[in-house]
Amino acid sequence: MSEAVRVENLRRAFGSTVAVADASWSAAAGAITCVLGPNGAGKTTVMECLGGLQRPDDGRARVLGTDPWRAPAAHRARVGVMLQDGGLPQSATPRRLLTHLSRLVAGPTRTAELMERLDLDGRAGRPIRRLSGGEKQRVALVAALLHRPEVALLDEPSAGLDPHARREVWRLLRQVADDGAAVVVTTHSFDEAERIGDRVVILHRGRVAADAPTAELAQGTGLEARYFALTEEQA
Numbered sequence: 590m591s592e593a594v595r596v597e598n599l600r601r602a603f604g605s606t607v608a609v610a611d612a613s614w615s616a617a618a619g620a621i622t623c624v625l626g627p628n629g630a631g632k633t634t635v636m637e638c639l640g641g642l643q644r645p646d647d648g649r650a651r652v653l654g655t656d657p658w659r660a661p662a663a664h665r666a667r668v669g670v671m672l673q674d675g676g677l678p679q680s681a682t683p684r685r686l687l688t689h690l691s692r693l694v695a696g697p698t699r700t701a702e703l704m705e706r707l708d709l710d711g712r713a714g715r716p717i718r719r720l721s722g723g724e725k726q727r728v729a730l731v732a733a734l735l736h737r738p739e740v741a742l743l744d745e746p747s748a749g750l751d752p753h754a755r756r757e758v759w760r761l762l763r764q765v766a767d768d769g770a771a772v773v774v775t776t777h778s779f780d781e782a783e784r785i786g787d788r789v790v791i792l793h794r795g796r797v798a799a800d801a802p803t804a805e806l807a808q809g810t811g812l813e814a815r816y817f818a819l820t821e822e823q824a
């Protein structure tokens with residue numbers, strides 16, 4: 590498995606708030622890397638740096654060997670990003686939005702397949718603002734994956750999903766990784782990390798508290814106990 594994502598001594602502060610203090614970790618192609626950490630640990634900030642939406646103050650973010658902040662369009666076409674809150678245009682319908690995004694992509698997309706798979710066909714013509722939270726999440730996930738990215742950066746993709754939808758999302762992410770992509774997922778769910786994560790990175794106060802294969806980290810006491818032990822000052 591080759592390395593597709595690398596964070597090196599990354600630092601990002603907002604005034605006196607240090608969101609990411611000094612974080613180094615990487616994610617491999619063909620694998621799912623789950624990033625866990627308490628609220629405010631810096632997960633979203635790192636994901637936005639990797640997605641080219643924020644510029645690190647210090648250190649480096651690299652995706653497919655490229656600096657995401659300076660990356661040209663050709664690089665962005667190889668990466669899929671799903672942010673928290675979705676950032677979806679509320680008046681558009683899923684069909685309109687996803688058709689629009691598909692037309693920006695050179696070559697065939699998997700939009701229709703993903704809409705069917707994530708059970709969105711019955712919601713395709715409804716304004717996004719009228720969709721449930723879980724339905725919006727699924728639209729955002731289709732938007733991130735429709736162009737078959739080599740790297741998928743997904744910020745809490747299963748948050749708020751019902752058990753059926755979550756299971757389907759887990760299966761989809763496994764397939765995307767099996768097809769060769771690096772899938773990076775932030776989550777607050779130990780269950781999710783243990784079920785789908787090949788590797789787990791635990792962030793705590795902007796630093797890496799653990800970075801290991803899931804089975805290794807969960808060995809003995811289990812992932813939940815390890816997590817609390819590593820992040821206990823904030824628990």
Ligand SMILES: Nc1ncnc2c1ncn2[C@@H]1O[C@H](COP(=O)(O)OP(=O)(O)OP(=O)(O)O)[C@@H](O)[C@H]1O
Binds near residue numbers: 608633
């Ligand atoms: N634009 C900003 N301006 C000021 N502070 C910010 C900004 N973005 C993030 N922060 C702060 O940086 C810290 C890290 O935030 P971040 O969103 O990366 O955490 P997180 O690990 O994703 O948290 P959560 O689990 O709640 O999603 C928090 O204290 C947050 O308030």
